[in-house]
Amino acid sequence: MFELVSKYKPSGDQPEAIKELVNGINNGVKEQVLLGATGTGKTFTIANVIKEVNKPTLVLAHNKTLAGQLYAELKELFPNNRVEYFVSYYDYYQPEAYVAKTDTYIEKDASINDEIDELRHSATASLLNRRDVIVVASVSCIYGIGEIEDYKNKVLFAAVGDTINRDEIIEKLISMLYERNNMDLKRGAFRVRGDVLEIVPISGHSKGIRIEFFGDEIDRISEFDIVTGSIINDKKSCTIFPASHFVTSEEKLKEAVNRIRTELDERLDELQKDNKLLEYQRLKERTNYDLEMLSETGFCRGVENYSRHIALREEGETPTTLMDFFGGDYLLVIDESHVTLPQVKAMYNGDRARKQVLVDYGFRLPSALDNRPLKFSEFEEKIDNIIYVSATPGDYELEKVNNKVIEQIIRPTGLLDPLIEVKPTKNQIDDLIERINKLKKMKEL
Numbered sequence: 316m317f318e319l320v321s322k323y324k325p326s327g328d329q330p331e332a333i334k335e336l337v338n339g340i341n342n343g344v345k346e347q348v349l350l351g352a353t354g355t356g357k358t359f360t361i362a363n364v365i366k367e368v369n370k371p372t373l374v375l376a377h378n379k380t381l382a383g384q385l386y387a388e389l390k391e392l393f394p395n396n397r398v399e400y401f402v403s404y405y406d407y408y409q410p411e412a413y414v415a416k417t418d419t420y421i422e423k424d425a426s427i428n429d430e431i432d433e434l435r436h437s438a439t440a441s442l443l444n445r446r447d448v449i450v451v452a453s454v455s456c457i458y459g460i461g462e463i464e465d466y467k468n469k470v471l472f473a474a475v476g477d478t479i480n481r482d483e484i485i486e487k488l489i490s491m492l493y494e495r496n497n498m499d500l501k502r503g504a505f506r507v508r509g510d511v512l513e514i515v516p517i518s519g520h521s522k523g524i525r526i527e528f529f530g531d532e533i534d535r536i537s538e539f540d541i542v543t544g545s546i547i548n549d550k551k552s553c554t555i556f557p558a559s560h561f562v563t564s565e566e567k568l569k570e571a572v573n574r575i576r577t578e579l580d581e582r583l584d585e586l587q588k589d590n591k592l593l594e595y596q597r598l599k600e601r602t603n604y605d606l607e608m609l610s611e612t613g614f615c616r617g618v619e620n621y622s623r624h625i626a627l628r629e630e631g632e633t634p635t636t637l638m639d640f641f642g643g644d645y646l647l648v649i650d651e652s653h654v655t656l657p658q659v660k661a662m663y664n665g666d667r668a669r670k671q672v673l674v675d676y677g678f679r680l681p682s683a684l685d686n687r688p689l690k691f692s693e694f695e696e697k698i699d700n701i702i703y704v705s706a707t708p709g710d711y712e713l714e715k716v717n718n719k720v721i722e723q724i725i726r727p728t729g730l731l732d733p734l735i736e737v738k739p740t741k742n743q744i745d746d747l748i749e750r751i752n753k754l755k756k757m758k759e760l
Contacts, residue, residue: 436560490562
């Protein structure tokens with residue numbers, strides 16, 4: 316159950332707005348609009364709705380800054396539940412591209428933020444573990460992130476008293492893309508010392524899991540501090556999630572490699588018939604290198620471009636995204652919907668245009684086009700219950716609800732809009748300097 320903790324009670328227009336939104340969801344109304352003026356407490360209203368309907372909730376924002384603000388507010392309101400943050404984990408991102416006019420190939424370059432990656436893994440782990448979860452996300456949540464079933468199948472579950480060979484767990488961790496590192500125990504790594512196995516889950520960095528064996532039996536499981544090594548508490552069981560969202564079984568990987576080879580042969584025939592010899596050679600060398608890496612290590616640079624084959628999906632099939640981790644019964648809240656929805660609509664076409672050039676000039680196989688965000692129609696199909704939140708809802712939202720909006724106009728704080736004073740342009744510099752001097756004397760500048 317969601318537990319809302321706040322010293323404030325709904326007031327102004329909030330009680331009526333909460334009641335209408337909750338009744339709408341309970342009565343099967345799929346789409347609703349909350350038209351709330353700035354400063355009327357829309358986030359607090361939504362928090363009360365989440366508490367009443369008690370569904371896993373995805374809050375979608377149009378940029379990281381707004382998402383971070385919502386995350387902080389909801390985490391404060393729901394301290395006893397899981398509030399997660401899921402945004403793009405790149406501090407810097409230069410996508411792979413080719414400029415045909417100047418014959419310039421731009422290789423993918425990125426700087427991954429380790430803390431945000433940790434939060435992303437924490438979000439998916441929480442969604443698979445429990446129902447009282449709120450995930451605040453940017454539009455990056457509509458990009459493919461691997462298959463849920465493969466992700467679930469790679470989860471390691473261990474309990475005190477289980478009979479399992481230590482080496483079997485080590486092999487399982489390696490297949491989950493964990494790194495064995497006896498010197499530097501960090502996030503996504505494990506080490507072995509005799510009958511003691513220590514793991515740092517991918518969704519954390521300060522605490523690790525210590526599994527102690529007595530022969531082939533798990534004798535003790537404990538949580539420990541990575542820095543000091545001291546035990547924080549004992550556990551009866553533990554669940555370790557894969558170190559990457561893009562994991563698969565050995566059988567599926569072999570099948571994927573065969574599918575990639577088949578597509579490569581077909582594409583090379585096409586290029587040869589069209590007398591595109593440069594593109595032919597370029598695609599052959601790059602793809603064969605990637606196939607060798609996939610066969611030997613299960614991973615290669617740019618592995619996401621082969622996601623269709625690794626997931627054994629058909630051409631054009633809808634990719635798996637964060638929205639699929641919620642299951643069928645959840646609440647979607649789109650904040651600042653008049654800005655966020657146009658972003659969601661634009662994602663697919665922009666991504667497609669860039670990748671089509673890479674395919675045409677032999678840098679990627681056509682299947683790379685299926686490593687993509689959702690089309691807007693696919694996004695709509697994944698919606699169960701949705702609340703559009705905005706002070707100025709767009710035409711799309713208003714059409715969806717036949718202009719029947721739930722209004723929230725009164726500010727509970729009693730604050731009024733600031734008075735606006737329009738000054739003439741004449742002598743504006745002198746007027747500006749005079750105002751600056753006044754502020755300096757008041758020590759407000």
